[in-house]
Amino acid sequence: MSNRTSVTAFLLLGFSDVRELQILHFVVFLLIYLAALMGNLLIIIVVAFDHHLHTPMYFFLMNLSILDIGSISVPVPKSMANSLMNTRSISYSGCVAQVFFFIFFAVTEYSLLTVMAYDRYIAICQPLHYKRVMNRTACVQMAASAWMSVFVYTALHTGNTFALSFCGGNMVDQFFCEIPQLLKLTCSDSYLRETGIIVFSACLAFSCFVFIVVSYVQIFTTVLRIPSEQGRHKALSTCLPHLFVVSLFFFTIAFAYLKPTSSSTSVLDLMVAVLYCVLPPMMNPIIYSMRNKEIKVALRKLMAGRLFTKNELSIFLGTQRMERKMSNRTTVTEFLLLGFSDVRELQILHFVVFLLIYLAALMGNLLIIIVVAFDHRLHTPMYFFLMNLSILDIGSISVPVPKSMANSLMNTRSISYSGCVAQVFFFIFFAITEYSLLTIMAYDRYMAICQPLHYERVMNRTACVQMAAIAWMIVFVYSALHTGNTFTLSFCGGNMVDQFFCEIPQLLKLTCSDSYLRETGILVFSACLGFCCFVFIVVSYVQIFTKVLRIPSEQGWHKSLSTCLPHLIVVSLFIFTVFFAYLKPTNSSTSDLDLMVTVLYSVVPPLMNPIIYSMRNKEIKAALRKLMAGRLFTIN
Secondary structure, eight states: OTTTOOOOEEEOOOSOSSHHHHHHHHHHHHHHHHHHHHHHHHHHHHHHHOGGGOSHHHHHHHHHHHHHHHHHHTTHHHHHHHHHHTOOEEEHHHHHHHHHHHHHHHHHHHHHHHHHHHHHHHHHHSGGGHHHHTOHHHHHHHHHHHHHHHHHHHHHHHHHHTTSOBOSOSBOSSSSOOHHHHHTTBOHHHHHHHHHHHHHHHHHHHHHHHHHHHHHHHHHHHHHTOSSHHHHHHHHHHHHHHHHHHHHHHHHHHHHHHSOOOSSOOHHHHHHHHHHHTHHHHHHHHHHHHTOHHHHHHHHHHHTTOSSOHHHHHHHHTOHHHHHHHHHHOOOOEEEOOOSOSSHHHHHHHHHHHHHHHHHHHHHHHHHHHHHHHOGGGOSHHHHHHHHHHHHHHHHHHTTHHHHHHHHHHTOOEEEHHHHHHHHHHHHHHHHHHHHHHHHHHHHHHHHHHOGGGHHHHTOHHHHHHHHHHHHHHHHHHHHHHHHHHTTSOBOSOSBOSSSSOOHHHHHTTBOHHHHHHHHHHHHHHHHHHHHHHHHHHHHHHHHHHHHTTOSSHHHHHHHHHHHHHHHHHHHHHHHHHHHHHHSOOOSSOOHHHHHHHHHHHTHHHHHHHHHHHHTOHHHHHHHHHHHTTOSSOOO
16 A cells, blocks of 8 residues: 555545634534433443343344444544544544444444344244244354454455555545545546445445345234234334334435545535434434333333342352342342432532533543553553553442432432442442552552663563453452452441442441441451552652652653652542541541542542643653644554
């Protein structure tokens, strides 16, 4: 490819040159993107965890939602970034990636829509053979075949597209790298070859569409013979949404890829591109849930916190025996969490504030993950651990905050027993793994500054991966054992948890005295281990600062301190607030200080960590600027 073209970047079509309209485009696409992510993630969650939806139709629907998230994530974020940064460029490798992933997600989605039509045909027209034909193995094989065969096709199609010579400039008349627009930039002989491939692909797609139409003719014929109106309604409620999605997707994409190309871009081209690549991922969850009672029921159970049953959660934690023991010792089936206020206006304010904090934490930590993963200059031990820290921050803030937001929005305070178990397990897991990694990061900084000659040997790639993996695995086992021990206690003090999520010290206030002391002993022992780690961190930093003060140049001081001070601030904030919350004597009433401290250690660190690390770190700042400018992903 590099021998046949001198193009190193492409210029995408902007929606407008007016700054105000660019900001409007950014906001509209951001709302659409967030709506699509939320809708499809909800579908994935309810299908995965509600055993009533473990059927072939919903299995394929879950696959469809995964593909929808992928397909909308290809063109939209880059278009948003271009509007926000007032630029139009995309790198050559970025364009290759867009073409590859968009073809992959789009064609796989269409293949699954065809399989779903077959599933509906067998369910309605051949109901006696349904369980035999559409068994679990067959469904997995159909889905896997679709994913794998399309992956191979996509690689070949993308390779063939970018083997062409681009002799018509680098102006792509679309807001993402769309193949018909790229073909306008190629030379005539190679253009015809790729056009032939597209026509052949369109014929295959049309054959699938004919198969879908024939299937639905058979389905509607069978449905009209059903004597009861309720039976007809149930059959149509699972078929019409699917047919609507297929029609919207097929006709818009067929129009975009098969219409004659012109030298100028029309508003119709832009509108059609938005219709087939942005609208379906947003509309599919709405279409499928709007006319589907089972999805609606599962979503209501999710919002009420009753989606995860005790048995499902005990299987996940591997503690079925403990669960049976728990159920014999307590009659508590749910807990009531502490609300921030009983005033409706303040509940809405709490929801908005926590939503903004949550989105900011997600965005900040995702940016850290992306720049560390894709910028080769950041492929060092320190940034590898920082990426792990960002993953853990996303997990830790996702445990208490969404449920608290949902409770404020729905004006409720309840959380199911299994939901409380899940909160305790995951919060312990993410928090202690994060603390373990902060200890490892202190050792990494000690080796880098105090023992620089041995740094590459001691902190090699294998050692770093082993340290991180050991931290994750040991803490996982510890979290399971600690959670199991906590919920084997007898809750004889009611079910009112004086905190906005299931925090262990508040749960201990509800237990009987003898078992309370046992769990308190475990907490004190854990705190001692945590304090030992903190002493190790402090000693490491005493050595580091002693070494730094001996550096003769001011620039050397600044560089060393810029990587150490953020880490020390994060550790100090985390450990002192956690220690205060878990080791202070419990009392019968909840103070504002308790609530504030809990917010400090559970909500503030995941929000502040990306800011602290990027604010004083030139390499992170440079990588973020490159990301915003679209130059993070090189051709290599």
